[in-house]
Amino acid sequence: MLKKAYDWIDERLNVTPLWRDVADHDVPAHVNPAVKMSAFVYCFGGLTFLVITTQILSGMFLAMYYTPDITNAWYSVKYITDEVLLGNVVRGMHFWGASLVIIMMFLHMLRVFFTGAYKAPREMNWVVGVLIFFVVLAFGFTGYLLPWDQKAYWATAVGSQIAGSIPLLGPYIQTLLLGSHTVGALTLARFFAIHVFFLPAALLVLLALHFIMIRSQHIAGPL
Amino acid sequence: MSGGERIPGTPRYRHHLLKNPGTEPFFPNFLLKEWIAGAVFLTGFMLWVVFNPVVLGDKANPDDTSFIPVPDWYFLFLYQILKYYPGSDIVFGTVLVPMIGALLLIFTPWLDTSKERHPYKRPLATLSMVLMTFLTIWLTNEAAVQHKAEVAAASGQASSGLPQVPKKAPSQITLVDTNMPGYTLFEQTCATCHGKKGEGGFGPPIYAISKYWNATQLKHFVENPQGGMPKNGTLTSDAQVQQVVDWLEKQTG
Numbered sequence: 001m002l003k004k005a006y007d008w009i010d011e012r013l014n015v016t017p018l019w020r021d022v023a024d025h026d027v028p029a030h031v032n033p034a035v036k037m038s039a040f041v042y043c044f045g046g047l048t049f050l051v052i053t054t055q056i057l058s059g060m061f062l063a064m065y066y067t068p069d070i071t072n073a074w075y076s077v078k079y080i081t082d083e084v085l086l087g088n089v090v091r092g093m094h095f096w097g098a099s100l101v102i103i104m105m106f107l108h109m110l111r112v113f114f115t116g117a118y119k120a121p122r123e124m125n126w127v128v129g130v131l132i133f134f135v136v137l138a139f140g141f142t143g144y145l146l147p148w149d150q151k152a153y154w155a156t157a158v159g160s161q162i163a164g165s166i167p168l169l170g171p172y173i174q175t176l177l178l179g180s181h182t183v184g185a186l187t188l189a190r191f192f193a194i195h196v197f198f199l200p201a202a203l204l205v206l207l208a209l210h211f212i213m214i215r216s217q218h219i220a221g222p223l
Numbered sequence: 224m225s226g227g228e229r230i231p232g233t234p235r236y237r238h239h240l241l242k243n244p245g246t247e248p249f250f251p252n253f254l255l256k257e258w259i260a261g262a263v264f265l266t267g268f269m270l271w272v273v274f275n276p277v278v279l280g281d282k283a284n285p286d287d288t289s290f291i292p293v294p295d296w297y298f299l300f301l302y303q304i305l306k307y308y309p310g311s312d313i314v315f316g317t318v319l320v321p322m323i324g325a326l327l328l329i330f331t332p333w334l335d336t337s338k339e340r341h342p343y344k345r346p347l348a349t350l351s352m353v354l355m356t357f358l359t360i361w362l363t364n365e366a367a368v369q370h371k372a373e374v375a376a377a378s379g380q381a382s383s384g385l386p387q388v389p390k391k392a393p394s395q396i397t398l399v400d401t402n403m404p405g406y407t408l409f410e411q412t413c414a415t416c417h418g419k420k421g422e423g424g425f426g427p428p429i430y431a432i433s434k435y436w437n438a439t440q441l442k443h444f445v446e447n448p449q450g451g452m453p454k455n456g457t458l459t460s461d462a463q464v465q466q467v468v469d470w471l472e473k474q475t476g
């Protein structure tokens with residue numbers, strides 16, 4: 001039955017080559033912790049992706065209750081924290097997950113660096129990885145404002161002032177970020193849009209590139 | 224495509240017969256093991272989340288300029304760099320140093336072009352990365368320590384964990400139930416540090432402390448004080464502590 005369904009789809013869409021690329025390939029022994037325990041360092045990248053997945057899921061659920069305007073944002077977060085079933089857990093996942101992504105990604109980067117995996121022919125994948133790092137930092141910066149509490153507000157106020165102090169471009173960057181000259185209603189709407197639309201789009205594209213390149217170049221061989 | 228690819232037509236579960244021993248198919252063999260690692264990791268993560276609930280701070284108040292801002296911890300190293308370039312040198316901290324760092328990171332593959340991959344065989348690259356990692360961690364820690372000290376200094380003295388009651392002139396403070404025995408004790412002992420009206424002095428202001436804390440929390444703090452307050456606030460008996468707490472409980476500002 002399953003086989004029949006697969007064949008029916010395969011006949012029309014020719015998914016077998018795709019399946020072969022995604023799933024049907026060998027994993028070398030030197031990255032397999034089941035073969036050699038110390039290979040666990042090769043898990044950091046996968047774990048980063050796992051945390052990113054939980055971030056996307058918890059973020060989607062938070063977006064069901066969150067209201068991105070300055071009168072209601074704080075109350076909606078308070079409602080999520082105090083009233084919504086498991087709201088505090090989902091918010092906790094998103095809050096702590098943000099830090100965990102950074103930590104796991106940093107460890108992954110150190111692994112790639114110290115095993116020299118960025119060397120030719122994999123330079124481009126290193127660059128994409130660094131770009132993912134920057135995108136994740138941007139996630140952190142924009143997400144920090146959304147609860148609209150004191151520390152969120154003042155951290156963003158100072159952050160945008162720092163951006164504004166950059167010679168020549170500063171004022172433009174500041175206006176682009178804040179939508180005005182101070183942190184306010186426009187800023188929150190903007191940060192929300194960046195956090196839930198712009199950055200996820202950029203992140204998904206970069207992740208896709210990251211994974212496609214791993215598949216076409218394979219994991220770097222043993223040291 | 225070089226190496227690592229499965230030979231087409233090789234039965235999936237006889238990978239040990241392949242020339243390259245130890246390799247196994249990504250799906251389902253490796254993915255299942257990977258998932259076990261992932262499950263353990265997620266369990267640890269969820270336990271952390273459940274036992275460390277996130278606290279929502281007070282609603283943003285653009286008029287309250289006394290709030291000491293600090294970025295999230297993963298920006299602290301950048302924040303700390305700013306402090307080393309005060310005044311007109313700020314451009315070093317805002318643009319140049321972070322830019323150089325970012326460019327070095329992006330162009331790593333073209334800076335370290337030797338064929339050697341083992342970290343010991345390219346000591347310069349390895350040493351630079353170790354140094355950068357330690358520098359980043361040190362800067363992060365330095366910023367955190369300095370921020371903590373700043374917050375403590377702003378609240379008058381070493382951080383005590385006591386809620387911050389806003390400072391107010393004694394003439395504007397109205398204490399209630401001053402006929403209670405607790406008030407007499409307060410005047411004789413606590414007022415030495417906290418002021419006759421609880422407006423604060425050597426100790427922090429506490430005239431409206433019960434707006435923030437209930438009697439149990441107050442009693443616990445007086446019995447186990449922090450931030451330089453003497454135990455039981457120099458009161459001599461449990462009964463006295465209880466009387467003072469009973470009175471403090473009425474002070475909601």
